[in-house]
Every structure is written in structure tokens, then in C-alpha cells.
Amino acid sequence: MTGQVRTVDGRVAGRRGQATRQKLLDCLSEMLSSSPYRDVKVIDVARKAGTSPATFYQYFPDVEGAVLELAEQMAAEGAGLAGVLEDGSWIGRAGWQTAQNLVDGFLDFWRRNDALLRVVDLGAAEGDKRFARIRAKILNSVTGSLTATITELQSKGRIDKDANPAAVAGALVAMLASVASHQKGFQGVKPAELKPNLALLVHLGVTGKKPTR
Amino acid sequence: MTGQVRTVDGRVAGRRGQATRQKLLDCLSEMLSSSPYRDVKVIDVARKAGTSPATFYQYFPDVEGAVLELAEQMAAEGAGLAGVLEDGSWIGRAGWQTAQNLVDGFLDFWRRNDALLRVVDLGAAEGDKRFARIRAKILNSVTGSLTATITELQSKGRIDKDANPAAVAGALVAMLASVASHQKGFQGVKPAELKPNLALLVHLGVTGKKPTR
DNA sequence: ACTTGTCCTGTCATGCCGTCAGCTTACCGA
DNA sequence: TCGGTAAGCTGACGGCATGACAGGACAAGT
Structure with a gap:
């Protein structure tokens, strides 16, 4: 390849x-x-x-070209981010655990690759197709999985029929990405305290209801 | 001054x-x-x-210095972003409207200032205190207001006691900011369709329950 | 030892950075 | 009207990064 x-x-x-x-x-x-x-x-x-x-x-x-190379390598690793979701249930107490695992994995990945991810994010936001593709590659594994889950739960009538699963999933993932890259900038909120709250929001967004802990 | x-x-x-x-x-x-x-x-x-x-x-x-100047001007304007929230109720049908207004105002502000906000975001993520301060100035007006609302609703027992209002508000605002700067990168989701879904998530995060439309 | 192809660097033209001295322009009081 | 003074602008320069090339060093096979 x-x-x-x-x-x-x-x-x-x-x-x-x-x-x-x-x-x-x-x-x-x-x-x-x-x-x-x-x-x-x-x-x-x-x-x-x-x-x-x-x-x-x-x-x-040039420098950009080399960064793209680095980003490709990272994207290959990051595609496995959704691994947590493969066998994770969103029902009951297990759902809370799944949400927590997702947040954990995400923040961890981001912390390990923060510098590179900043640049990829910038490139994508500036409209560079190559960076946008790489960013999508990383996020899509998660977004796709979440979209599927939401669609399924929606068919069971638990979630607002008007909600667009892809949009909701994309927004949640964007939230995780953004918070991850500005972790230090959360004044008054300790990193350790941040996680459960993110998990709460993810759970709310995906299942439409508060988690059972 | x-x-x-x-x-x-x-x-x-x-x-x-x-x-x-x-x-x-x-x-x-x-x-x-x-x-x-x-x-x-x-x-x-x-x-x-x-x-x-x-x-x-x-x-x-240098260039950075000039950008900071531009960003200060923008921050002054952006501090009024929370205007929507001042007299907005989060109860019942009005809550749905408030959430929509917030999302609208946010995406609009971001679209008008996308280039500058990208740079501010980058600077803040790279740990530059000056950019971080400006970013906070823009976001804090909204975060602060949301935090207050969540705290209030929490005291009425509607929201999970374990939730940290500041963390939840911060995460929601980060979500809006991130989605706003990658609007074009949402494959398969039209911008018009994005808004109600963001509003849904905001409403869910703030009030803990689905909106009444 | 010789050939071949990989690998690295010295060097060069070009262009941007950041600074300074010095010139021009506007304002103001006499 | 006429200097005087401060504001405003720029040409020019040393310094450094860029990006290209040709040629030398090196390893491996014969």
C-alpha cells in the first residue's frame, strides 16, 4: 500500500x-x-x-510536508481509538462505563499527540484538504461508531426523532477534541474532575438520558 | 483606561x-x-x-503582536455573546428557544471571525498566556452564564449532583467553538441541519432533559 | 580495486526579517 | 509668515532561512 x-x-x-x-x-x-x-x-x-x-x-x-507525514503515522494509530466502542454497551451501568472509557481514551490520545493535533486542526480549519482528510480519519472511527449507536437507539424511540445522529455524534467528538486540546485552559476545573463531566455529556448525547452509576 | x-x-x-x-x-x-x-x-x-x-x-x-491587537478588538465585541443568555429562560419552550439563540449567535460570531479565531485558538493551545486570556475573555461570558444556570437548576435537583457546572458549561462552549471552526468539515451534514442538533445537546447539557419544542 | 547507486553537504542565489539613520510632512506658537 | 519640533515614512543593510544543485563520501556487490 x-x-x-x-x-x-x-x-x-x-x-x-x-x-x-x-x-x-x-x-x-x-x-x-x-x-x-x-x-x-x-x-x-x-x-x-x-x-x-x-x-x-x-x-x-517543506515543513508542512514533513508534518503531514507525521500526521499520517499518528492517524494510523488513532484509527484504533474506536476500539473501546466496539464491544461497549450503552445500556444501564455499562453505558456509563463505555462513556468513561471513550473519554479516557480520547483525552489520553490527545495528550500524547497534542502538538501534532494542534497543527492538523489548524490545517483542517484553514481549508487544507490533506489535513482535513487526516483529521477525519482520526475522528471518523469514533464518530461512525457513535452515529450507529445513536441511530439504533433512535429507532427504539428513546431519542428525539428530529435529531441527526451524524450531527450529534460529530458534535460530541468535536467537543472531546476541543476540550482535550485546551485542558490546561480550564480555569478552576481540575483535569481529573473534567473527565466524569465529559462522560456525562457524552452519555446524555448518545442515549438521551442520565447515566446510571 | x-x-x-x-x-x-x-x-x-x-x-x-x-x-x-x-x-x-x-x-x-x-x-x-x-x-x-x-x-x-x-x-x-x-x-x-x-x-x-x-x-x-x-x-x-511582529506579526503575532499585530494579531493580538486584532484579537483584542474582536474579544471586546465577542464579550457581548452572552447577551442572548441574559434574559433567556431555560424553562419549557423558552428553553429550546434560548438554546437555539445561543447556537445561532455562536456560529454567526465564529463565521464572521473564523480566521482570527483559528489563530487565537492555536496560540492558546500552544500555551501562550496572552492568547489564552483573549480566548477566555470571549468564552467566559457564555461559560459563566451557563455555569450559573446549571448551578441553579442543580439546586432544584434536576441535574446530577455530581456534575460540576463549570466543567459542563466549559465543555459545551468548547463544543460550539470547535464545531464552528470546522463547519465545512462535517461531511454529510448540512450547516442548516447542524444547528438544531447543537441546540439539542446544549439544552440536554444545561437542563438535563430533552427540549419541549 | 572498480563500479554503481545511495547518501550527505558546501555553496549559492534569492528573499524575508528587523533595525537604523535620515528624510519628509504636519502641527503649533510667536 | 516663519521656524521649531515631533510625527511619520522609507531606503538600505547585515543577518538568517529557503530551496536548488553539483559533487564528494560511503556502502555493497563483482
Whole structure:
């Protein structure tokens, strides 16, 4: 599927080349965590990797191109976010647990990849199709699963007939994503206290009623 | 309170100076809407304003500084976002209306200022205190009002005692902000269809029960 | 040892950044 | 009307990042 790793000028990358490439990606990832996206320069990444800017440009067209590569890797991992939902029930006490698991998994994933996710979010919001696709890939696994659950519960008449399952699911997931990336900015609310409240909202949105704890 | 407008090197700005300054801000605003934040250069803004880069640096320390200025102006306007909530009831049919009004106002404000809000969001997420403060200023008016409402309803026993009003309100507002900035990215859900569903979630989160339409 | 293709870097033209000295313009009091 | 003073603007410059290329270093096979 991925084919061979290629340099910008078309050569196939060998063992050493791939190592250098990966090292550049790792250093870029670090830089993203430590300085504003706008200030991340090719030359800094190259220096950190103990190589030269010219080498960087052999493997990536520019900083954005390299970020996209990192994001793809992350998206592949993040597609498994919905794993929690596969075998999770939304009925009774189990529903509360499922909601909690979802929130936990989400916040955890976000904390591990916050710097990269910020950039992906920005790119997507700016209308860049490539970033939007990656963002969708990450979120869709969860949104899709939630949509299915809501649709099912809706057919049982528990939820407002007028509600659009996809819209509700998308909004809930957006909420999780947004809260996750601004966790520190919640003045007066401790992170530990945030989780159950998010779970409460998710449960409310999905099932239409308060959780049984 | 605001004091006089001053140049970077301490001179007080007169009529002409303020006009130039404002023109630079306007052009910056346009550039933010039309190109990725990362690619907005001082020289482009200056050219667009029919002046030189040196002039730009007379009024702002850098691009970020100018963006902060724009954001402050926006925050002043956005602080009125909660106006809808002041005289809005959350009881019965009126509650549904209030929720809809809130969603409407929010999405509208976001659409009018999307480019700037993206940058503020990024800055805040990256940990920049100045951007975080501005973001809080915009959101707090709404969050605060919602928190009060939830607290009140909670005392009447309608909502889960364990819920933290501030956390729930914050999460709902974050949801609105996030959805607003990714409106185009909601595949398969039309914007018009999005609103009532957001209102539904807000109503559910605030009052704990389905709206009466 | 020689060939071949991968891998890296020195170097260069170009362009943006951020600063300064110095010029022009507007305002004001005499 | 006429300087004087401060505001306002810009050309020009050193510094640094970008992005391209050609050529040298290196590993592997023969």
C-alpha cells in the first residue's frame, strides 16, 4: 500500500536514508512540542538531527510536508481509538462505563499527540484538504461508531426523532477534541474532575438520558 | 483606561499614524483569511497596505503582536455573546428557544471571525498566556452564564449532583467553538441541519432533559 | 580495486526579517 | 509668515532561512 519510501528527487531510500528521514521526523516532532508552529524552521530541525537543511529537503518538500507525514503515522494509530466502542454497551451501568472509557481514551490520545493535533486542526480549519482528510480519519472511527449507536437507539424511540445522529455524534467528538486540546485552559476545573463531566455529556448525547452509576 | 496609542519606539500616534496602523491591521486581517497563518509575512501585509515593512515595525513588534491587537478588538465585541443568555429562560419552550439563540449567535460570531479565531485558538493551545486570556475573555461570558444556570437548576435537583457546572458549561462552549471552526468539515451534514442538533445537546447539557419544542 | 547507486553537504542565489539613520510632512506658537 | 519640533515614512543593510544543485563520501556487490 505505502510503496517504497522515496526522496523528493525520485530515488528510493535505503536503510541509512530511512533512518535519517525518521530522525528528521522525530526531531520535527520534538520541535513542534517545544515551540510555536509558526517558528519551526527547517534549519532548526536539521541542526537538531545533526544534519544539514539540504538533507531535509531531500526527504520532504517543506515543513508542512514533513508534518503531514507525521500526521499520517499518528492517524494510523488513532484509527484504533474506536476500539473501546466496539464491544461497549450503552445500556444501564455499562453505558456509563463505555462513556468513561471513550473519554479516557480520547483525552489520553490527545495528550500524547497534542502538538501534532494542534497543527492538523489548524490545517483542517484553514481549508487544507490533506489535513482535513487526516483529521477525519482520526475522528471518523469514533464518530461512525457513535452515529450507529445513536441511530439504533433512535429507532427504539428513546431519542428525539428530529435529531441527526451524524450531527450529534460529530458534535460530541468535536467537543472531546476541543476540550482535550485546551485542558490546561480550564480555569478552576481540575483535569481529573473534567473527565466524569465529559462522560456525562457524552452519555446524555448518545442515549438521551442520565447515566446510571 | 486604554491610554494613548503608541509606536514601538514610544512616540504617541497622531491621526495619520493611527490611520496607517489601522490600515495595516485591516490588511493583516485579510491576509489571515486568505492564506495559512504560517505563510503570512510582514512584507506582504505592508505591500498590501501600500507601505513598507519598516512602517509595520513602527506599530507592531511582529506579526503575532499585530494579531493580538486584532484579537483584542474582536474579544471586546465577542464579550457581548452572552447577551442572548441574559434574559433567556431555560424553562419549557423558552428553553429550546434560548438554546437555539445561543447556537445561532455562536456560529454567526465564529463565521464572521473564523480566521482570527483559528489563530487565537492555536496560540492558546500552544500555551501562550496572552492568547489564552483573549480566548477566555470571549468564552467566559457564555461559560459563566451557563455555569450559573446549571448551578441553579442543580439546586432544584434536576441535574446530577455530581456534575460540576463549570466543567459542563466549559465543555459545551468548547463544543460550539470547535464545531464552528470546522463547519465545512462535517461531511454529510448540512450547516442548516447542524444547528438544531447543537441546540439539542446544549439544552440536554444545561437542563438535563430533552427540549419541549 | 572498480563500479554503481545511495547518501550527505558546501555553496549559492534569492528573499524575508528587523533595525537604523535620515528624510519628509504636519502641527503649533510667536 | 516663519521656524521649531515631533510625527511619520522609507531606503538600505547585515543577518538568517529557503530551496536548488553539483559533487564528494560511503556502502555493497563483482
